[in-house]
Amino acid sequence: MDWSGGPKTGLVADLVDAFLAAPKRVAAEAAWQQGNRPAEFRALWPILVEDSLVGASMQATAIPNSPEPQFTITLNIPDCVWRLDFEPSWKRHANPMWAAPALGDFVVNGPHFHAWADNSSMASLTQVPELLCARALPATVKTWKQALRWFCAETRIELAKTQMIEYPPREGLI
Structure with missing residues (x-):
């Protein structure tokens, strides 16, 4: 199956x-590597499916000089389909009002993730949606390594x- 060329037989x-x-x-x-901003670093891992490169990647962006750990991990094909935002506890993510009951809350404070399953209903026939819906990251995920392992397990x-x-x-x- 061609993952990188867009839908061939059905919905994205x-x-x-x-x-x-x-x-x-x-x-x-x-x-x-140096990221897009001076304080930002990025790492990129190409992803294999069935031993083939399919244009997918996992990317991490970190801000190491932030007072609290701050990083993002994404899975891209090439659009982002899964994202983990490890943010300070004071940062807030607001979920869409219509989605809040299913997600557990309207506002998520601090570390959270945007799973494809929570966002896929917004996909069009040919486009991946912006990942608007998020859930709190499990409280057991407290470090970079734990977050990366958790992300990989979930995806x-x-x-x-x-x-x-x-x-x-x-x-x-x-």
Whole structure:
């Protein structure tokens, strides 16, 4: 199945569902690189499905000099279909009013995730939706490594120990 060329036989949501259901693995080790902003670092892991590169990737963005750990992990095909936002406890994410009852709350404080299952109903025939709906990250996920492992487990991505990277070190004074 061609994951990168858009829908061939049905709804984009069906293709994303099939992609997420398939076992995946990281194709190579990643390293932190300078991000789009001066305080930002990015890492990119190509994703294999059935031993083939399909244009999918897992990307992490970190802000190591933030007073509290702050990072995002995304799964992209090439549009983002799953996202984890590890944000300070004072940051808020507002869910759409219509979705709040199913998600547990209108506002999520701090670390949260945007699962495809909570957002797929907004997909059009040919486009992945913006991931508006989020849930609180489990309280047991407190560190970069725990978050990366949890994300990979939730999205069925095999990440070898050698492919796990350390959170980027703080630089200079804040």
